[in-house]
Amino acid sequence: QVQLVESGGGVVQPGRSLRLSCAASGLTFSDSYMHWVRQPPGKGLEWVAFISKDGQSIGYADSAVGRFIISRDNSKNRLYLQINSLTVGDTAVYYCGTDGEAGSLDYWGQGTLVTVSS
Amino acid sequence: SYVLTQPPSVSVAPGQTARITCGGPSIGTIAVNWYQQKPGQAPVLVIYSDGDRPSGIPERFSGSNSGNTASLAISGVEAGDEADYYCQVSGGSGALRFFGGGTKLTVL
Numbered sequence: 001q002v003q004l005v006e007s008g009g010g011v012v013q014p015g016r017s018l019r020l021s022c023a024a025s026g027l028t029f030s031d032s033y034m035h036w037v038r039q040p041p042g043k044g045l046e047w048v049a050f051i052s053k054d055g056q057s058i059g060y061a062d063s064a065v066g067r068f069i070i071s072r073d074n075s076k077n078r079l080y081l082q083i084n085s086l087t088v089g090d091t092a093v094y095y096c097g098t099d100g101e102a103g104s105l106d107y108w109g110q111g112t113l114v115t116v117s118s
Numbered sequence: 119s120y121v122l123t124q125p126p127s128v129s130v131a132p133g134q135t136a137r138i139t140c141g142g143p144s145i146g147t148i149a150v151n152w153y154q155q156k157p158g159q160a161p162v163l164v165i166y167s168d169g170d171r172p173s174g175i176p177e178r179f180s181g182s183n184s185g186n187t188a189s190l191a192i193s194g195v196e197a198g199d200e201a202d203y204y205c206q207v208s209g210g211s212g213a214l215r216f217f218g219g220g221t222k223l224t225v226l
Contacts, residue, residue, distance in 0.1 A: 059213030
């Protein structure tokens, strides 16, 4: 079955950078479009970024433009999210997900918590 | 940007039908997806493309979409259906996604 496992979260100081990783298994990763979604504590879901199967098409939420970089390594079945100049507002659980029918996210990982605090 | 508007909360008695709305300009012209999220868990896709159910989702879950409002209906509500529900659409020629603010379903 499809399994997505995020890692790389933790406590980080404002202004620093962080790279999150999502390890995929149980699917043909190189054929899968992928997403990152985040959820601040006690709040709703916020879509962050999208990447096509070959990495040639990328999309970002307005809040992510300029500081977030989505990438992938199909040889390693891994998805990444680089977040630069972290702010307290970036504190959230970050989920990776696969793109499904009608633009849905049909499989999700369990998430990794990023806490930005001095 | 595309703003999706959901009621913050909906309450329903067990066995009744819960309806959760998702409003947006001309939302009836785009596919709407719905997710269920229970506390401490990742979201789960329950409806895609307005009204289709992924494998394993009970027939009690259904969706509709027309005009400026999409809806998720849960018939025969059970205690286990208590969760947050989110609608979602695509935009930007398929490269963008937008979520509604979420609706907390309470089973009385």
